[in-house]
Amino acid sequence: MLALSYPVETAIKMGAVLAVIPVGALILVYVFLFKMMSHMQSRLGPMEAGFHGTLQPVVEGVKFLQKEDLIPNGADRRIFALAPLVVIIATFLIYAVIPAGPDLVISNLDVGVFYALAVGSLSVLGVLMAGWASANKYSLLGSLRAAGQLIAYELPLVLAVVGVVIQAGTMSLSGIVEAQAEGEIFGFGGIGNPYILTQFIGFALFVVSSQAELTQAPFDMPIAESELVAGYMTEYSGFRFLFFFIGEFATAFALSAIAATLFLGGWYFPGLGTDGALANLAGPIVLMGKIMLMAFFIFWMRFTYPRLREDQLQTFAWKWLIPISLVNIAVTGVLKVAF
Amino acid sequence: MTITQHQQQAYIAGQAAEARLRFELETEGMTLNIGPQHPATHGTLRIVVRLDGEQVVWADPVCGYMHRGYEKLCEVRKYQQVTTLINRIDWLGHFANEVPFILAVEQLYDVEAPPRAQWIRTIFFEMARMANLGLFLGDMGVQLGAITPVFFAFRDREHVLNLMEAATGGRFHPNYDRVGGLKEDLPKGWVDECKEVMKRQREFCDEMEELLVGNEIFQTRTRGIGVIPQQIGLDYGLSGANIRASGVDWDLRRDRPTPLAWKEADWKVWTHPDGDSFARYWVRLQEVRESTKIVDQLLEGLPSGPVMAKMPARLRVPKGEAWVNTENPLGEMGYYVVSDGGPSGPFRCKIRSASFNNISIVPWLLRGVYVPDVITILASLYFILGDIDR
Numbered sequence: 001m002l003a004l005s006y007p008v009e010t011a012i013k014m015g016a017v018l019a020v021i022p023v024g025a026l027i028l029v030y031v032f033l034f035k036m037m038s039h040m041q042s043r044l045g046p047m048e049a050g051f052h053g054t055l056q057p058v059v060e061g062v063k064f065l066q067k068e069d070l071i072p073n074g075a076d077r078r079i080f081a082l083a084p085l086v087v088i089i090a091t092f093l094i095y096a097v098i099p100a101g102p103d104l105v106i107s108n109l110d111v112g113v114f115y116a117l118a119v120g121s122l123s124v125l126g127v128l129m130a131g132w133a134s135a136n137k138y139s140l141l142g143s144l145r146a147a148g149q150l151i152a153y154e155l156p157l158v159l160a161v162v163g164v165v166i167q168a169g170t171m172s173l174s175g176i177v178e179a180q181a182e183g184e185i186f187g188f189g190g191i192g193n194p195y196i197l198t199q200f201i202g203f204a205l206f207v208v209s210s211q212a213e214l215t216q217a218p219f220d221m222p223i224a225e226s227e228l229v230a231g232y233m234t235e236y237s238g239f240r241f242l243f244f245f246i247g248e249f250a251t252a253f254a255l256s257a258i259a260a261t262l263f264l265g266g267w268y269f270p271g272l273g274t275d276g277a278l279a280n281l282a283g284p285i286v287l288m289g290k291i292m293l294m295a296f297f298i299f300w301m302r303f304t305y306p307r308l309r310e311d312q313l314q315t316f317a318w319k320w321l322i323p324i325s326l327v328n329i330a331v332t333g334v335l336k337v338a339f
Numbered sequence: 340m341t342i343t344q345h346q347q348q349a350y351i352a353g354q355a356a357e358a359r360l361r362f363e364l365e366t367e368g369m370t371l372n373i374g375p376q377h378p379a380t381h382g383t384l385r386i387v388v389r390l391d392g393e394q395v396v397w398a399d400p401v402c403g404y405m406h407r408g409y410e411k412l413c414e415v416r417k418y419q420q421v422t423t424l425i426n427r428i429d430w431l432g433h434f435a436n437e438v439p440f441i442l443a444v445e446q447l448y449d450v451e452a453p454p455r456a457q458w459i460r461t462i463f464f465e466m467a468r469m470a471n472l473g474l475f476l477g478d479m480g481v482q483l484g485a486i487t488p489v490f491f492a493f494r495d496r497e498h499v500l501n502l503m504e505a506a507t508g509g510r511f512h513p514n515y516d517r518v519g520g521l522k523e524d525l526p527k528g529w530v531d532e533c534k535e536v537m538k539r540q541r542e543f544c545d546e547m548e549e550l551l552v553g554n555e556i557f558q559t560r561t562r563g564i565g566v567i568p569q570q571i572g573l574d575y576g577l578s579g580a581n582i583r584a585s586g587v588d589w590d591l592r593r594d595r596p597t598p599l600a601w602k603e604a605d606w607k608v609w610t611h612p613d614g615d616s617f618a619r620y621w622v623r624l625q626e627v628r629e630s631t632k633i634v635d636q637l638l639e640g641l642p643s644g645p646v647m648a649k650m651p652a653r654l655r656v657p658k659g660e661a662w663v664n665t666e667n668p669l670g671e672m673g674y675y676v677v678s679d680g681g682p683s684g685p686f687r688c689k690i691r692s693a694s695f696n697n698i699s700i701v702p703w704l705l706r707g708v709y710v711p712d713v714i715t716i717l718a719s720l721y722f723i724l725g726d727i728d729r
Contacts, residue, residue: 042491138371226484227713305485306484310711
């Protein structure tokens with residue numbers, strides 16, 4: 001590694017994250033929200049801006065920047081303005097621990113998984129602030145639903161990860177990737193041991209609860225366009241709405257990245273080694289491929305399913321997901337000791 | 340039939356919620372205006388709900404935001420001009436609005452359209468039903484949060500509308516019916532094209548059955564929600580699929596003598612015993628299928644001949660009154676036309692539209708349900724704002 005002074009290194013890392021968040025979000029918006037959804041619904045989606053509408057996300061962004069920044073009468077102006085920032089900063093912080101290669105990680109924390117899930121749940125605060133400060137009944141209903149739902153699904157999300165942590169024996173995300181890369185399947189080490197093979201229950205739980213964390217259908221009760229109009233986002237316009245919008249897709253990107261790291265082997269691809277220049281160069285590309293695979297599943301569900309009612313979501317989390325994840329942890333622990 | 344246990348519980352929950360608000364907590368519930376501008380109300384219906392948390396204590400529909408005064412407007416128009424207006428009552432089932440009015444005027448004038456005209460009227464009536472209910476089948480998905488079905492519905496409705504346009508020149512407002520017959524005959528090749536479209540409509544129904552009806556989430560959201568017991572439904576004057584979903588075997592197409600050609604086809608009236616949102620969806624799905632069958636059979640045996648009876652250029656309807664009701668996509672629709680024998684249009688025209696009666700059950704039905712279910716129950720009752728307010 002090059003020896004850089006601390007401020008320079010920090011600035012580079014900040015710049016990298018600041019570039020990755022909008023780019024990742026825009027790629028998801030274009031590929032899935034614009035194109036995949038359109039083709040699923042037998043239409044073309046944007047076709048005018050750029051080749052097959054590739055520049056449409058940029059156009060949309062510019063459009064939002066031109067819109068008037070409305071703050072409703074009776075709104076708590078400071079909190080109202082602060083809420084989108086809280087949401088996007090929570091997303092921003094997750095990216096700090098996701099490894100894109102053996103050395104390509106902003107901060108290789110020993111408690112990386114714990115940190116990522118902890119800061120990820122900060123966005124509830126922003127959602128609550130937005131709903132309360134909007135002085136709108138629909139927003140209030142939406143934000144309270146969001147708070148209830150995000151807290152309920154935080155548990156299975158964390159518990160699903162515990163299985164992986166037990167199997168890998170570390171909480172560092174880089175460590176988990178290395179453990180998968182160096183793992184063996186019954187003595188066969190050719191493709192490593194991606195944890196989706198052993199932790200498939202954990203994987204399913206993680207995907208379902210991250211869907212709920214993202215407040216996407218079938219768990220989009222807090223947003224519920226057809227009844228709460230857009231829930232906590234109803235009163236936002238212009239660049240503040242853009243923050244929420246980017247935050248939503250950047251979180252989808254980040255959670256896909258965590259799922260890819262925990263269960264699909266992260267940046268590791270068989271044959272490319274676990275350190276050195278090749279792994280560092282190919283790492284981001286491999287990780288991106290796995291992220292797109294995960295995001296495809298998440299958005300596929302989103303565009304297909306109707307939504308559950310709030311009490312049904314809670315029942316699903318507390319009566320099904322949490323008990324299953326506890327059993328999963330117990331079984332993983334027993335097997336870890338046995339083998 | 341008595342009130343079901345679910346309804347009893349919902350009623351008790353509503354009462355308890357109201358008592359809590361008034362006496363125990365000494366707080367005020369939240370009054371939420373759903374509408375007049377709201378995506379779930381298909382236009383400008385306003386529903387005032389008092390909430391305790393997410394539970395509805397009481398709900399009150401407020402209609403009239405789109406009142407256009409059609410009954411009065413009919414009085415200052417000639418008979419031939421009225422069809423242009425009444426196309427816009429139920430704007431999704433456009434052609435079906437014209438038929439009962441024209442039948443009433445024909446009854447007054449004592450003229451009967453030639454058989455070919457009656458058959459084509461029936462075919463178009465059923466196509467209007469497909470265009471209307473097909474959209475409902477997709478729209479119900481949107482109200483439940485599944486955004487894909489509605490695009491399929493729009494896609495396949497387009498084929499029906501294209502057929503309408505080919506024959507009448509109008510996609511939404513065909514204005515095709517005349518006193519004594521039809522504006523003109525079908526264009527060449529229309530019949531074959533129509534058979535193709537009916538096949539596509541049946542495929543669309545299968546698609547919806549796989550995508551929504553079989554979906555577990557759809558079933559948990561609709562089964563046992565918004566149950567209308569048979570007697571309550573009859574008391575509130577529900578009609579159409581809403582009452583058939585409560586187990587009442589009642590269809591004016593079959594039960595009322597009519598010059599139209601329904602009796603020539605072999606079809607079935609579907610009912611469902613449950614009376615919940617799911618039943619209403621299911622009954623409408625089957626109705627679209629039956630409609631395609633009716634159209635197919637009528638196309639096979641379409642009689643030849645003129646489509647217009649001999650009519651004078653200036654229509655002078657003799658003094659009298661007539662009431663004709665038909666089974667429209669949304670339910671029973673009827674026109675009570677009074678003529679004073681003058682050269683101008685009707686002296687009085689009372690329009691009975693289905694949706695106005697269908698939403699009258701809303702205060703009873705929404706008591707004690709949760710806010711998300713308000714939307715699905717309203718969606719499954721299926722009203723068109725123009726049909727409520729006229």
